[in-house]
Amino acid sequence: MPPKKKSTKQASAAPEASSPERFEKELKDLAAKAQEQGGWRWFRKQASIYIRTGILLTLVAAACNASYLALTPVYGAIPTSVWHSKLVMAAAFAGWSGNVWLSRILPFDPAHLLPVFAAYIPTVQFFLFSLSGTLTARYGPAVTELLTLFPLVALSSATVANLLEGADLSMLPSFLADAGPGIGSWALFKLAESLTGGYMHVFLGWSFLTSRVGYEILLSLAYTLFASSNIAALAIPAMYHTSMLNYHVPTPAATAKLNSTLQAEDWLLLDRRESTTGYISVMESLKEGYRVLRCDHSLLGGEWTKIRPTDSRVSEPIYGVFVMLEAVRLVQIPEPVPDSEAKALVVGLGIGTTPSGLVAHGIDTTVVEIDPVVHEFASKHFTFPANHTAVIDDAVSYTASLAETDAKFDYIVHDVFTGGAEPVDLFTLEFLQGLNTLLKPDGVIAINYAGDFMHPAPKIVVNTIKEVFPTCRIFRESPEPDAETLAKEGQDFTNMVIFCKKTAGDITFRDPIPADFLGSRSRQAYLMPRHEVRESSFKSSEDGGIMRKNETQKLAKWHQTSALGHWDVMRIVIPGKIWELW
Known part of the structure; x- marks a missing residue:
């Protein structure tokens, strides 16, 4: 007997019977896809937080080294170092603990002030150096960095704290989740400070951009890229002063301006260079008639130019x-x-x-x-x-x-x-x-x-x-x-x-x-x-x-x-x- 044929009604019933399973499968696929997309967004967010944190900590570490280098020609390496680390630590603590308060009192993201603070550092240093005789080496470096480096470090620290509030540390024990961001940030900062300090010392004096003021200019530009906003326009006067009026910029135009000022004091700058042991320059007293070799705030020697020995092979030392x-x-x-x-x-x-x-x-x-x-x-x-x-x-x-x-x-x-x-x-x-x-x-x-x-x-x-x-x-x-x-x-x-x-x-x-x-x-x-x-x-x-x-x-x-x-x-x-x- 030939097989019994299924009716049209029976044939169409089979796919209808399987539709709940198919619907359940589609729901699972959509949930998996949504979970995958949500996980990718979570990963991108966390990666962005840590990358931006690392960049900012590296920038502020380099800024600390640049500030130290900028002060040594006026105060010397050792007097500059006395308060430097203490001020950096105090600024980091102030910024970390005051990030919420800072965000409340400012009508904009505090990070937008970073380029402005960085740009004004060489300008403020320039004017404060003229007070070094009054401030002396005992207090001059502390006052100068209190008004320049301290705000930058504090603001950077507050920005890091704000960034890390979005970090997901739920997989860590509670005591690590609470203390980890602060300890980890400080450890990364100290590592970046050591590494950037080494590289900045190696390349110091190779070009205009790797001079003392050149490093500060580069850092202000890097901060602008990190936290760009319309507020950065406030830095324009500082950038103008640094590029046009700051004698410490190692350019021929700045050197010419410097010599015009020095000649009014009966002095002349013959040569200058950033180097491994400090800021090296050759200066000559036009009135007294002698020439000296300078390294930071010290003299390595000098000779009379108006008095010559009868033996031309030697000079008359001072x-x-x-x-x-x-x-x-x-x-x-x-x-x-x-x-x-x-x-x-x-x-x-x-x-x-x-x-x-x-x-x-x-x-x-x-x-x-x-x-x-x-x-x-x-x-x-x-x-x-x-x-x-x-x-x-x-x-x-x-x-x-x-x-x-x-x-x-x-x-x-x-x-x-x-x-x-x-x-x-x-x-x-x-x-x-x-x-x-x-x-x-x-x-x-x-x-x-x-x-x-x-x-x-x-x-x-x-x-x-x-x-x-x-x-x-x-x-x-x-x-x-x-x-x-x-x-x-x-x-x-x-x-x-x-x-x-x-x-x-x-x-x-x-x-x-x-x-x-x-x-x-x-x-x-x-x-x-x-x-x-x-x-x-x-x-x-x-x-x-x-x-x-x-x-x-x-x-x-x-x-x-x-x-x-x-x-x-x-x-x-x-x-x-x-x-x-x-």
Whole structure:
């Protein structure tokens, strides 16, 4: 029998019976699609929050480094660092805790003020620098950053807090969800501060945009891109001032304007450059007739332009201490070495007064200088001869590698100083032991140290030197002040030169002959050391012991006081307005 045919009604009933299942499947597909789209929106929102937070923390970290760099030519590196970290931390806390209050009182997003604050920083710094003589190095950096960097950090911190309020931290334990954003933001900021600081230091001076003011201009533009709004138009006057009227911008037009102002003060800027050790410039006093090499708020040396020695191979230095270092040749040894056969190593260049004298006497001289711009300017603008061996390197690593060879020197001159403090690594026991290795058995070393005799630092340095070199004599650049002067000034900041030998026995100097003076009146007056330092000259009762490479805090902790005293001395040597104009 043929199979029974389904009726039309029965045939159409089958799909109707399956429609609830199909409808349920479609609903599930729509729900999955909606969930997928919602999850993607959630992911994009969270990613945007963290990316914007990371960018903002990087910008403010770079702004902190730029602010520090901008202040060092006027206040020096150490005085600038005293309040810097404390102010940054206080500003970050103020912004983080006050973000809600700030959002309530402002009729717009607080982030829109970031480009304005960033743009006004170089302008406000420019005007505040003219008050540095009144504010002094003790309070000037704090006041300047309180009015410039503090608002920017606080506003950035508030913006970060606002951004992270939208972060979904529900997957974390409650205690982490509460504390995580603050701790994580601070950790990321400190990491960004370290990284941007390193890169900004490496590229400093490569171009206009990587100068001190150039970094601040770049940051203001970056903030504008981060939080663009019509409010950014308020920054136009500041940008105009920075581009047209700020002497500190390293452009030919700004330098010409600067020289017009300096010449009214009887000074002239010959050259300037941002470099690894600071802001380097060559300035000349038109009235007094001398030229100096500057590094931040310190002088590396100078020479008279209106007084010339009869020997054209050398200049007439304005500082006697650099001439005194040449007395390393006058120390009597059992078998004197002719200058033509002698070899000298000079650590630290300045304008090259001491190595120039050694070269003029025919001594084979090697100079180790970490800053290539210092070497360039010494050769270009001062009487520093070309017939020497130049090593542009860190003295610690260079001398350590040299000590592994058979290199030996008859004379070593250790002369490193800038900004009121010496690089502490160059006064450690280990570094001095390396110099001892490089010195011939009958060789002589002369070490220049500038410090305040009322503090333990000079005594620590002398203790460390005597631990390596058993026979030493110490001389001051100037006579020891009397008790009344000490009480009045509250400091005894001066240079001292320590002459040492490897062998036992007294250090004596031969009488100089006319040829030793190289036709220079400064050498006639200052070549022979005169003001000897006795044990009683060190006023501090704290001995301090010796300093090893892992104990540099012994010396570093006194650098703040020493640098502040040095800042005061520099304002006497060169008028304050000249320092402020860079």
